[in-house]
Every structure is written in structure tokens, then in C-alpha cells.
Amino acid sequence: MGSNSDNVGGKSIEEKISYLKNHISSYPDFPKPGILFRDMFSLLRDPTAFRVLKDVMVEYTRNNIGEAEVVVGLESRGFLFGSILAIELGLPFVPIRKPGKLPGALNKVTYSLEYGTDTFEIQRESIKPGQNILIVDDLLATGGSLNAATTLIADCQAKVSGCLVIMELADLNGRTKVKAPIHSLMSF
Numbered sequence: 118m119g120s121n122s123d124n125v126g127g128k129s130i131e132e133k134i135s136y137l138k139n140h141i142s143s144y145p146d147f148p149k150p151g152i153l154f155r156d157m158f159s160l161l162r163d164p165t166a167f168r169v170l171k172d173v174m175v176e177y178t179r180n181n182i183g184e185a186e187v188v189v190g191l192e193s194r195g196f197l198f199g200s201i202l203a204i205e206l207g208l209p210f211v212p213i214r215k216p217g218k219l220p221g222a223l224n225k226v227t228y229s230l231e232y233g234t235d236t237f238e239i240q241r242e243s244i245k246p247g248q249n250i251l252i253v254d255d256l257l258a259t260g261g262s263l264n265a266a267t268t269l270i271a272d273c274q275a276k277v278s279g280c281l282v283i284m285e286l287a288d289l290n291g292r293t294k295v296k297a298p299i300h301s302l303m304s305f
Contacts, residue, residue, distance in 0.1 A: 125169050130180075133173050138303050140166040141284070155284060155305055157194070157255055173302060174198065174281065175205045178251065181300055182279035185251035187211055187244060191237070191266055192218075198283060199253035208251075211243040213266050224272045228265035237262070239269045246274035257282040257301060260291030267297045 125136055142159040146152065160166045178185075189211045190199025196212055203210035215236065216225070222241040227234050244250065250270050257263055257280075267277050277297035285292070285301035292299045 125165065126172070130173060130176055133169050134302055137166060137170055137173065141303070157283060170283070171201055171205065174202050177300065177302060178202060178206065178281060182251060182281065184249050185278050186248045187250050189213055189239075189250050189252045189266065189270065191252065191254040191262055194255035195253050198255060202251075202253055202281070211239065213237050213239050213269060224269055226265045226268045226272070228261050230261055231259065235262075237265050237269055239273065241273065244270065244273035244275045248275040249278040250275050251278055252280045252297070254280070255283050257285040257291045257299065258289050260294030263291065263299075264294045264296070267295060
């Protein structure tokens with residue numbers, strides 16, 4: 118375990134990101150013909166790659182994203198990456214969930230998808246007015262869910278200091294729909 122990790126550990130952040138990109142599996146024609154599916158879970162199956170991803174997320178956030186007081190993760194893969202980042206940064210973690218999963222007083226937003234609508238919810242007590250929020254998700258595609266999350270944060274009277282995504286599908290132009298700074302570690 119040590120030698121692979123040590124070989125990557127001393128590299129620049131750009132070299133580490135290149136290493137991570139090389140560990141993303143691609144599946145043509147999934148989930149339907151004409152789609153090239155990028156499988157981020159291949160990174161998680163390799164303990165060295167997963168550790169490098171964690172290190173890159175932490176280093177990138179510390180060097181490129183303004184002061185965050187809370188890390189918010191989007192259901193469901195944003196929970197995985199956001200909670201790891203929150204622990205490493207010593208910050209609270211707050212989930213944004215689909216309807217019916219959170220108790221208490223909630224803020225809600227409904228947003229459009231290619232095939233209909235969906236809803237996100239956040240517990241009102243989890244975000245204080247004026248706080249700086251870092252939103253974390255796995256993927257930026259069309260931008261609908263990330264834009265909805267920024268709306269929820271605004272409804273809590275807090276500020277989005279940045280949105281961190283592991284992968285961005287640049288051809289879908291999702292970042293044009295999001296009214297907050299977006300940081301993507303890998304772009305395809």
C-alpha cells in the first residue's frame with residue numbers, strides 16, 4: 118500500500134488530478150446508446166486513488182475556495198465527498214436531501230430535470246444566516262441540482278462561498294445555470 122501512495126503523495130495537485138482522471142472508468146452506451154458514462158466509483162475501489170482524491174479535495178479547497186463555515190453535501194454522492202471534506206477541514210457537515218428524509222422545519226426547492234421535476238430539502242436549523250457555505254457534489258452535468266442547492270442556501274440567508282464538484286461534464290454547460298463560483302477537479 119505504501120509505495121503507490123508515496124509515489125503520488127509528493128506530486129503537484131495537477132499531477133494528482135491527472136492520476137485521478139486515469140483511474141476513472143468509462144462505459145460507452147450506458148445508460149443508453151450515445152452516452153459515455155464516467156464511473157467515479159472506480160476511484161473508490163482503489164484505496165490509493167481514493168486517498169489521493171481526499172488529499173486533492175482538501176488541498177484544492179484550502180488553496181482555492183474562500184472561507185467556508187459549513188460543508189453542505191447533495192444527496193447522495195455529495196454526502197460521501199462532503200463529509201470527508203468536512204472532517205478534514207474541521208467543519209460541520211449538512212445534507213441536502215430528497216423529500217421526506219429530514220425531520221423538523223425545512224426549506225424546500227423544486228427544480229426542473231430533463232424528464233420532470235425534483236425537490237431538495239434542508240433543515241432550517243442547520244444553516245445560520247450569514248454563514249459561508251461550501252456545497253459539494255460528485256458531478257456537474259446540466260446544473261439543475263447544484264443551482265437548486267444554491268437557492269436553498271440563499272433561502273437560509275447564507276452565502277455560497279463555492280461549489281466543489283469532483284467531475285464536470287463541460288459540454289452540458291451546467292455551470293452557466295449556477296449563480297455561485299464553481300470549482301471542478303476534473304473536466305470531461
